[in-house]
Amino acid sequence: MILGVTGPIGCGKSTVLELFVAAAWRTADADAICRSLYDDPAGEFAAACRERWGEAFFTGGAFDRAKIAAVVFRQPEELRRLTALIYPRLEQALDDFAAAARRDGVDAAVEVPLLYENAMEKRFDAVLAVWAPAALRHERLRKFRHFDDAEIRRREARQLAADVKLERADYALINSGAAGMLEEQFREFLNHLSPERR
Secondary structure (H helix, E strand, C coil), X not given: CEEEEECCCXXXXXXXXXXXXXXXXXXXXXXXXXXXXXXXXXXXXXXXXXXXXXXCCEECCEECHHHHHHHHCCCXXXXXXXXXXXXHHHHHHHHHHHHHHHXXXXXXXXXXXCXXXXXXXXXXXXXXXXECCHHHHHHHHHHHCCCCHHHHHHXXXXXXXXXXXXXXXXXXXXXXXXXXXXXXXXXXXXXXXXXXXX
């Protein structure tokens, strides 16, 4: 099985991915794949950015995330252009990952925060949504990522509502209690998967 894992910011997707690792699933993280593009200032993605924006995204030859944010989060059209450069490369990396997992005969889970927003659900055998109530998600974002309310609103505005993702997914984990409760749900989820689905 190749499973997509999604959910709103602050819901605990990365924690769930760690549970998959502990359960011996192969895992990937779409955000980490995107970060790897930015970590290669000599790669083709960087070349495409230079062709579009010149050196506006770079400091000392390396990507400057603050400069990127200053441009794309204030100009929706520029964000769309950047997304159009990133997502074909991300999708190719995810397809390669899935093909390797199928070839090796292993189960795999891929964390994709904007899975539904970018119509990527068809790339997976099924989708698992991680859900948590807004107040708890916001508390986590303030505490662990040091976001203020304006930053939380800005990021959430780019995502489908948490309840919508929950309704559209094939499976769900509710991450609103203690860690033990999430782990218990996770075990039940794995037990629920039939050998045919996996």
